[in-house]
Amino acid sequence: MLLLTPGPTPVPEAIRVAMSEPTIHHRTPEFEEIFAKTRELLKKFFDMPEVLMLASSGTGAMEASVLNLCQKKALVINAGKFGERFGKICDAYQIPYQELKYDWDTPSSVDDVEKALKNDSDIDTICVQVCESAGGLRHPVEAIAKLAKAHNPEISIIADGITAVGVEKIDTTNIDALVSGSQKAFMLPPGLAMIGLSAHAMTKIQAASRGFYFNLATELKNQQKNTTAWTAPTTLVIGLKAILESIDEDGIKQLYADTAARAKATREALKTLGLKIYPKVPANSMSAVLDDDAATIRKILKQKYHVNIAGGQEHIKTTLFRINHMGIFEGYEIPWTLNAIELALDELGRRPYDGSANRVFCETLYK
Numbered sequence: 001m002l003l004l005t006p007g008p009t010p011v012p013e014a015i016r017v018a019m020s021e022p023t024i025h026h027r028t029p030e031f032e033e034i035f036a037k038t039r040e041l042l043k044k045f046f047d048m049p050e051v052l053m054l055a056s057s058g059t060g061a062m063e064a065s066v067l068n069l070c071q072k073k074a075l076v077i078n079a080g081k082f083g084e085r086f087g088k089i090c091d092a093y094q095i096p097y098q099e100l101k102y103d104w105d106t107p108s109s110v111d112d113v114e115k116a117l118k119n120d121s122d123i124d125t126i127c128v129q130v131c132e133s134a135g136g137l138r139h140p141v142e143a144i145a146k147l148a149k150a151h152n153p154e155i156s157i158i159a160d161g162i163t164a165v166g167v168e169k170i171d172t173t174n175i176d177a178l179v180s181g182s183q184k185a186f187m188l189p190p191g192l193a194m195i196g197l198s199a200h201a202m203t204k205i206q207a208a209s210r211g212f213y214f215n216l217a218t219e220l221k222n223q224q225k226n227t228t229a230w231t232a233p234t235t236l237v238i239g240l241k242a243i244l245e246s247i248d249e250d251g252i253k254q255l256y257a258d259t260a261a262r263a264k265a266t267r268e269a270l271k272t273l274g275l276k277i278y279p280k281v282p283a284n285s286m287s288a289v290l291d292d293d294a295a296t297i298r299k300i301l302k303q304k305y306h307v308n309i310a311g312g313q314e315h316i317k318t319t320l321f322r323i324n325h326m327g328i329f330e331g332y333e334i335p336w337t338l339n340a341i342e343l344a345l346d347e348l349g350r351r352p353y354d355g356s357a358n359r360v361f362c363e364t365l366y367k
């Protein structure tokens with residue numbers, strides 16, 4: 001079965017092999033050396049001065065960032081399930097917040113953020129997704145962060161890059177906490193979260209110690225000594241090191257270029273089939289299609305063509321399908337999937353099969 005869901009993504013064979021060694025103890029010079037090297041590579045990858053690794057899924061890093069950076073009030077951008085989650089985290093810690101709510105196909109606007117900041121001087125943190133995975137849309141995070149810092153440099157910007165770090169080059173100039181997780185663009189099994197930190201974030205974290213397991217002041221102190229506060233997910237860190245070592249600086253650029261090209265060619269092919277790309281500003285991590293037959297198309301793909309793509313959530317659970325573009329792909333994977341979608345549309349009596357999807361994908365990518 002081809003796994004083409006936007007997380008979890010398949011783990012490359014070389015990385016699986018790297019993680020198959022016997023478990024080593026985390027309080028050893030041997031692991032500290034691995035941890036130190038991984039930290040160094042990760043800082044480069046994030047293009048940020050500091051980075052923390054946590055044994056949790058991505059949500060844990062979202063929670064840790066909110067808990068440790070927001071002291072007064074948060075401005076939460078909610079254009080889907082994951083934006084909504086930032087609000088739920090604030091609720092859990094009784095942190096006051098204002099929500100800017102959008103339809104799931106609509107990115108946030110810089111003007112809305114500006115208005116909110118002007119109207120409420122208590123706001124000291126902005127929480128936003130780089131890519132909101134619920135609808136596959138790209139928020140203008142860099143522009144929002146720039147505007148916010150110009151308004152008040154003390155405001156902290158938390159950007160959830162779980163489906164963006166490793167997908168595209170993110171301008172981190174004005175971002176304070178860039179959250180990521182192992183099971184999406186990093187091509188690792190689930191269980192490791194990463195947060196890139198700015199100098200501003202480090203100052204904030206060290207000034208106020210919050211939480212226990214997710215106390216980032218404690219983590220910062222330990223991880224700067226190449227160890228972790230609690231037991232490190234050693235196997236995942238070894239996998240992460242292997243991934244980062246396999247992608248040098250040119251490799252990163254190539255990965256971003258390949259992902260963007262794959263996303264563009266896929267969207268062109270889907271449009272050729274008469275399908276509707278859902279988000280107004282699509283991110284490159286996935287292609288999301290809104291269609292009344294989405295659930296049936298997914299079922300046909302799974303049963304007949306052995307391709308697993310993702311559906312939607314909540315009000316678009318059965319009317320959305322999402323195809324992953326994160327990670328390293330074999331050349332045949334997307335063409336096969338698009339071919340299967342075109343065959344499914346034929347089966348549903350919507351459009352006779354003529355190989356257009358495959359042709360447009362290949363022409364867009366290679367011609």
Ligand SMILES: *Cc1c(COP(=O)(O)O)cnc(C)c1O
Nearest residue numbers: 057058059082131133162163181
């Ligand atoms: C997957 C995802 C998360 C949640 O990550 P978990 O690893 O399931 O906790 C958060 N934000 C975005 C944008 C995601 O795509």
